[in-house]
Amino acid sequence: MSIHRFRTPAQENSVYMFKVPECSLFEVSSVIISCSEKNSIPPAKELEHFNPLAMVLIPGAQLLAPPAEMRSTADIMHPPPACHSFNFLESVTVSMPNLQHMIICTHSGCKHTKENEPTIDQRLAELSKALACSALLKKRRFKLHAWHFEPEINWVSFYDTDTGLMLPLNATAHPNERHASL
Numbered sequence: 001m002s003i004h005r006f007r008t009p010a011q012e013n014s015v016y017m018f019k020v021p022e023c024s025l026f027e028v029s030s031v032i033i034s035c036s037e038k039n040s041i042p043p044a045k046e047l048e049h050f051n052p053l054a055m056v057l058i059p060g061a062q063l064l065a066p067p068a069e070m071r072s073t074a075d076i077m078h079p080p081p082a083c084h085s086f087n088f089l090e091s092v093t094v095s096m097p098n099l100q101h102m103i104i105c106t107h108s109g110c111k112h113t114k115e116n117e118p119t120i121d122q123r124l125a126e127l128s129k130a131l132a133c134s135a136l137l138k139k140r141r142f143k144l145h146a147w148h149f150e151p152e153i154n155w156v157s158f159y160d161t162d163t164g165l166m167l168p169l170n171a172t173a174h175p176n177e178r179h180a181s182l
Contacts (some may be wrong), residue, residue: 018092019055028054030101033089035061040107042149042156046169050101056092058085060112061104064126086130094136103145108152120146120159120166 017036030050034041036057047053063086093099104123106113118126124146131137131144146159148166157166 017055017057018088019057023052025054025095026097027052028096029098030054030103031056031093031096031099032103032105033058033061033063034105035059035107035110035112037107037110037112039151040105040110040149042105042147043154046147046156050103054092054096056089060110060117061106062112062117063089063104064123064130090134090136093140099140099142101143101145103147105147105149107149120148121164124159 029052031054032041032047032050033056036059040057040061041047041055093102104120104127106120124144128144131140147169148157148159149155150157156169158169159165160167
């Protein structure tokens with residue numbers, strides 16, 4: 001099955017989108033969380049080891065940050081509501097009993113990423129903690145991966161937990177323990 005054959009999402013202009021391959025969610029073994037901007041998803045060769053694959057597209061791939069329209073109206077006395085993106089991901093993930101890999105993929109030139117946003121390792125730690133606290137996902141075991149895609153040069157790097165560095169992703173190798181796995 002080709003990873004390019006996806007069902008049409010219900011709402012293209014929503015805060016987040018969910019794209020599912022033309023198969024059952026029971027068959028999905030990987031989900032990529034990426035920015036909803038055009039050209040923010042790595043080329044197919046980097047994703048071929050993760051079939052069948054589902055995609056969650058969120059502005060800036062910010063799962064734990066409330067959407068921008070909520071952030072702009074928040075103040076100290078009236079904090080924004082709980083993040084809808086994480087609740088959405090939690091619900092979707094429960095529907096994928098064979099999930100083995102979750103990939104957070106940021107990209108260069110993202111218009112949604114602010115200067116004071118957490119680094120990729122901080123985002124992985126936050127997501128890992130949120131997943132561990134989730135009543136729905138407490139007993140689920142899947143690997144977390146962090147990638148950074150540079151569409152200008154068609155380059156993908158992954159976060160290596162052993163060194164704390166972004167290293168080149170080898171498209172010919174199957175994902176291994178050196179990828180961020182929390």
